[in-house]
Amino acid sequence: MRIKQHIKITTHPHLIEDYIKKEHLTQAKFAERCGVSPSYICKILSGQTRYRTHTLLKVLDVVGVSFEEFFDVEFLF
Numbered sequence: 001m002r003i004k005q006h007i008k009i010t011t012h013p014h015l016i017e018d019y020i021k022k023e024h025l026t027q028a029k030f031a032e033r034c035g036v037s038p039s040y041i042c043k044i045l046s047g048q049t050r051y052r053t054h055t056l057l058k059v060l061d062v063v064g065v066s067f068e069e070f071f072d073v074e075f076l077f
Contacts, residue, residue, distance in 0.1 A: 006076040013045045015070060019063040034059045 020030050027045070031038040035058050043049035044059065060070055 003077065008074040008076055010072040010074070011047060012070055012072070013047065015065050016041075016059065016063055017045060030062075034062045 016030075020027065023030070025033070027041045028038045031041045034041070036055055040049065040055065041059070044051075044056070056070075057067075060066065
């Protein structure tokens with residue numbers, strides 16, 4: 001018998017927002033620092049994007065946050 005398993009994934013965009021505030025950056029300057037578009041940063045902060053691993057890694061690397069810190073994965077049974 002197979003049990004259906006559901007996963008709840010939450011993100012922590014506040015980690016990026018905190019970095020932007022701490023460094024006194026605009027979203028555009030932060031995007032430039034990360035090598036991504038300002039619209040991508042806007043989408044991350046609003047939770048309106050599908051994350052492309054290589055692109056998100058650029059952002060998280062600048063902030064100094066790991067994937068494990070940015071994403072919470074909860075297994076629901």
